[in-house]
Amino acid sequence: MNEAIGGLPSDFSDHYPELARHEGLMAAILATAAEHGLDLGDEPRAPEPDGAPTIAQFDSPRGTMKVDLLRTERGFDITLYSNRGWLSCWADGTTADLAEATRVLAAWKHGATVTGLSQRFPFMTYTRLSQGYDEGxxxxxxxxxxxxxxxxxxxxxxxxxxxxxxxxxxxxxxxxxxxxxxxxxxxxxxxxxxxxxxxxxxxxxxxxxxxxxxxxxxxxxxxxxxxxxxxxxxxx
Known part of the structure; x- marks a missing residue:
């Protein structure tokens, strides 16, 4: 079987030409942010686990923002983890559009509410408890x-x-x-x-x-x- 970036099968990487072009998801998101004028911050970012090119993590004031790739189809799986109390996750969702995924990260990083985020990006879902924490x-x-x-x-x-x-x-x-x-x-x-x-x-x-x-x-x-x-x- 032909191998692609990071030792992943080529049929996986075929869904994500951006990863081959930028040598990993983190670099692809950063390039997309720069292309669209989106600010993901200048502070150090959480490292990719074991250097995996299919996972990207970014810091935010409310917890780690993580993006994983779906394997059987194109999809950027976003999880906005929480650092507040007993709440583990603010919101999550999946999109096939890398620019859209990057916009989610930028919006959350700069203070979007869970309700506002879901209205702008309907694929992002949240719970009553995450809304409660967001609203105090x-x-x-x-x-x-x-x-x-x-x-x-x-x-x-x-x-x-x-x-x-x-x-x-x-x-x-x-x-x-x-x-x-x-x-x-x-x-x-x-x-x-x-x-x-x-x-x-x-x-x-x-x-x-x-x-x-x-x-x-x-x-x-x-x-x-x-x-x-x-x-x-x-x-x-």
């Missing part, structure tokens, strides 16, 4: 998502009761290993979490991230749990 109301959105998620239907009464307590409603709720965690800081700049387990017999265990599981507090009534959680929250 991620805590409210996350409570809505957890309460409305059918996967956590058995916890709905618990979630609603916790959210009704103002001090707890300010915390960021998420599940890990079927344990509900209420984080003190949705941006993860400050430590501190409450952990709650709901048991099959209707009882609950409560403890904080500064305690071991052996120090769990057991409650048999939801109201008692909420009151204790609100008190424990003040110690985080």
């Amino acid at each position: 109301n991620q805590v409210t959105v996350m409570w809505d998502l957890q309460i409305g998620d059918p996967k956590f239907a058995q916890y709905r009464e618990l979630l609603i009761a916790l959210r009704s307590e103002p001090r707890l409603a300010q915390m960021f709720p998420f599940f890990s290993m079927w344990t509900l965690r209420l984080a003190k800081d949705s941006l993860r700049k400050q430590p501190g979490q409450l952990l709650i387990q709901q048991n099959d017999d209707g009882s609950y265990f409560l403890w904080s991230s500064s305690e071991t599981e052996e120090n769990k507090h057991e409650f048999h009534h939801l109201n008692d749990l909420v009151t204790a959680a609100a008190t424990l929250q003040t110690t985080l």
Whole structure:
């Protein structure tokens, strides 16, 4: 089989003549940005993993911007990773147009919102949580998502009761290993979490991230749990 750039099969590289012309995706994006007057910044960029010519990464104030190539057809797969709190990805999408992919990177680098980005580039999709982080109301959105998620239907009464307590409603709720965690800081700049387990017999265990599981507090009534959680929250 004929070989192409970076040892890739020629039938792969045939989809992307720009890579052969510029010796890699990173160089192709930079050349496209220069051609179209797009600014991707002057600061050092994240290196391509293992020097792979089919992957390009760029830094942005909100996290790494990564472009991969599809193998079976022409497509630039864009992922805008997040460096905010528990959000892993702001938006992602695929386009066959290298100039369009480059415009996405430039727009995001210079402060486009997730909604504005999707309106301009409809192939870029985002979640309610990424919009929440973008708009600064991620805590409210996350409570809505957890309460409305059918996967956590058995916890709905618990979630609603916790959210009704103002001090707890300010915390960021998420599940890990079927344990509900209420984080003190949705941006993860400050430590501190409450952990709650709901048991099959209707009882609950409560403890904080500064305690071991052996120090769990057991409650048999939801109201008692909420009151204790609100008190424990003040110690985080």
